[in-house]
Amino acid sequence: MTVRVRFCPSPTGSPHVGFARAALYNWVFARHHGGTFVFRIEDTDKARSTEESYQGMLGAMRWLGLDWDEGPEVGGPYGPYRQSEREDLYREVLAKLAGSSYTYDCFCTTEEVDARRKAAGSKVQGYDGFCRDLDAEQRAAFEAEGRAPIVRFRMPDGSVTWQDLVRGEVSFETEFVPDFALCRANGDPLYTLVNPVDDALMRITHVLRGEDLLSSTPRQIPLHRALVELGVSEAVPEFGHLPLIMGEGNKKLSKRDPQAHLFMYRDQGFLPEGLLNYLALLGWAIAADRDVFTLEEMVEAFDIADVNPNPARFDLKKASAINGDHLRMLSVEEVTHRVLPFLKQAGVVGDPVGDADAQLLEQAMPLVAERIGKLTEAVDLLAFLFVDEADFSVDEADAAKLLDEQGREVVRAALDAVEGLPTWSTAAIQEALQASLVEERGLKPRVAFGPVRVAVTGRRISPPLFESMELLGRDRTLSRLRAAVA
């Protein structure tokens, strides 16, 4: 049997980290088994779905590098893949169900149901089955009142049990699972119908989703069985419920939580492979003593049975650390390529990049590639090399600390030592400063080079000083040293 899995977000709001994790696990599962990864858009809720959000979902998948075999823009044999374009299909299936004994028409309002539940002192919430066995006369009476019925699924007696791919055996007594609505009174199909119907129609074999949907499974399995019985599909899929990702306060990470937003990580300079690696760790481990790996390695090693069922807290610090490890796995050329958009956006280099800047960048990147944990950090480290001399400024707080009277004295000495250098090279600069400041004046290296660093780069934290001075060039370096002591 060929594995077919799907990832089916609702385009409401911006994609969040739970989105990325669910997409990742489904994608990896499909790739591991050589199966098909279906991307479907669940936009049946017309009031909440937006085109902007839809575009965001596609953009998020592309940024993450999770490609889909069937879905929007690539098509496939079971399309269309946006539920808003599948309404005819749902109405067709709904008609089949309505013509069977698996469903019944229900005329009750929510208020009536609540009132009856309350009066009966029932512990169970939701529908009470009032309309299950209406006769023709009762139907006629409701219709005479002008009521439009909805279609409800008739839950079977007994229990629903399945082998959850992540949790093992899970079982619900159906007395606690009320008959549920499949459509609105106006005929609009609901998620309860549409999600399992699409899984059935698209021949999905494994449903991997968040634990928040665990309690909808005892409704979906009987519905799937009915669909098989009615010839709509061939088999009931297997289910696996992934642990939820928790945020602050140990609540499910919600769209309201700023840490939840995927694009925040992209904009902060996370690598998609770094974020994905971290997300994979929330519920899965590749080995006992290892937690940095590539997507390919994950595809190779992934087994849904190894996924941990308990919820995990999102830890930004560890996510950053893993991201840093991935950054250091990249070649300098690759880091340069990834950093470039951030440099352009910050206006550090032009767009397109000029020849001189490109050359300078190529020389400077080896100095910064290893010392950043996020792509945006390169911008701060590199800006001093590219800025127009007129716009160069020294960080005030850093200047206050290091360019005091004593610091300026050091800078004067540095200026003397370096001004007449016959060759302007890292080695020559280092030798001259070392001799003058450390050996001659007996200064500790950090005391000697700190003020010079601030004067030349504008900050206490910078790429290595002597290399920086060489790259900056003699003229600009000297003018900055003079400016610092003026």
Next chain:
RNA sequence: GCCCCGUUCGUCUAGUGGCCCAGGACGCUGGCCUCUCACGCCGGAAGCACGGGUUCGAAUCCCGUACGGGGUACCA
């Protein structure tokens, strides 16, 4: 309230009855390296929720309790 799921260092995890007086990672912390910051290296503190069983033997199996989470719509 009711139903379901879960519970190993602060956090993420390894562990599927003896290899565990519990291993790794992030974080924290002492030190080394060092022109700053990172990186790298060496060391430290820190955990099997609790109570009963089962067993020669339990972090691992069973029951209960506590705690946490999810669900409970004509949302998805």
